[in-house]
Amino acid sequence: MTSTNNPLAWLTTRRSVRRYRPDPIPDAWIEQLLTAATWAPSAHNRQPWRFAVITNPGIREQLARAMGDRLQTDLSADGAPPDVIAADVNRSYQRLTAAPLLILLCLTMAEMDHYADGRRQQNEWIMAVQSTALAGQNLLLAAHALGLGACWLCAPLFCPDVVRTALRLPADWQPQALFTLGFPAEQKEKSRQPISSRVLYFR
Ligand SMILES: Cc1cc2nc3c(=O)[nH]c(=O)nc-3n(C[C@H](O)[C@H](O)[C@H](O)COP(=O)(O)O)c2cc1C
Numbered sequence: 001m002t003s004t005n006n007p008l009a010w011l012t013t014r015r016s017v018r019r020y021r022p023d024p025i026p027d028a029w030i031e032q033l034l035t036a037a038t039w040a041p042s043a044h045n046r047q048p049w050r051f052a053v054i055t056n057p058g059i060r061e062q063l064a065r066a067m068g069d070r071l072q073t074d075l076s077a078d079g080a081p082p083d084v085i086a087a088d089v090n091r092s093y094q095r096l097t098a099a100p101l102l103i104l105l106c107l108t109m110a111e112m113d114h115y116a117d118g119r120r121q122q123n124e125w126i127m128a129v130q131s132t133a134l135a136g137q138n139l140l141l142a143a144h145a146l147g148l149g150a151c152w153l154c155a156p157l158f159c160p161d162v163v164r165t166a167l168r169l170p171a172d173w174q175p176q177a178l179f180t181l182g183f184p185a186e187q188k189e190k191s192r193q194p195i196s197s198r199v200l201y202f203r
Contacts, residue, residue, distance in 0.1 A: 014141060015190055017149025018095065020182025024055065025101045029146055033103070033181075036142030042131035043124075046111045049135040050173050052104040057097075059167070064096035066166040070159040092155065099180035103139065104156060104163065106173040107132040132176055139179060149184030152177050 034051055042048060054060050068089045075085040096102065107128045115121045136152060143150040156163045156175035163175040 010145070011141065014144040015149075015188040016151040017184045017186060017188060018151050018180070019184070019186040020099055020149055020180070021185045022098075022100060023183050025148065025181060025183075029148070030055075030101065032146065033139055033142050033148075037105075037135040037139040040131065040134035040138045042134070043127035044113070046128075047131070048107045048109065048112055048128040049132045050106040050108055050170075052106065052167050052169065052173075054102040054104065054167070055100070060097055060102060063102070063163065063166045064093045066162050067096065067155055067159055068093045070162045071155075074158065095153070095180060096178070099182050101181040103179040103181065104167065104175060105132060105136050105139070105177045105179065106169065106175050108170075108172045108174065110172050129176070136177055136179070143179075143181055147183070148181055149186075150179055150181045152179060 030053060034053070037049065037051070038047060040049075054063065071092055072085055072089050075088060080088075109125060109128055112124050112128050115124060140150050140152065154177060156178050160175045163169070163178075164171070164173065169175070
């Protein structure tokens with residue numbers, strides 16, 4: 001099937017974009033992105049996702065510095081060389097402060113089911129993680145459909161307490177991912193492994 005007759009071709013052209021023009025994203029577009037995210041399916045339709053939308057430069061800076069400090073502590077504990085640590089911390093800071101829009105994706109268990117036993121409770125939490133990730137993917141695809149660039153950053157998973165404190169998030173919000181977004185300033189190419197290496201068919 002060629003890209004001209006494949007209605008799914010646009011989906012394959014979404015790339016993680018990490019460099020952006022400084023132009024702000026209109027508020028109406030941000031609302032569209034969030035709306036698209038919340039139309040993801042979710043376990044029991046409980047919609048456990050939560051979003052923190054950060055366009056304020058001061059808050060963005062505070063968050064980037066706090067996350068950078070934790071990264072520095074973690075890399076130092078690993079025994080990484082100081083120049084490597086400095087480069088990593090600087091890269092992280094630049095990426096967060098250069099993006100015109102940051103959206104933090106969190107989950108809450110507040111409206112999920114609660115079980116007395118750990119096995120079922122763990123599965124319920126996994127369902128909340130899966131549902132929240134689907135909202136994240138909807139957000140990425142919506143950004144792509146609008147002509148925006150976006151990238152999923154896993155850093156908040158490694159410093160949830162730092163992120164919660166920097167943004168004064170509600171205590172039950174569990175940070176899952178941080179999205180950088182903006183009008184793209186780079187074009188990326190990526191490949192995928194052949195489907196046959198990832199699938200078992202039972203025909
Ligand atoms: C769960 C998850 C975590 C990711 N974390 C990061 C990250 O911390 N930094 C980054 O630059 N990209 C991150 N990415 C983006 C991946 O590197 C990217 O999706 C992958 O290389 C495929 O490229 P593509 O999105 O352009 O198809 C993450 C993606 C996912 C789904």
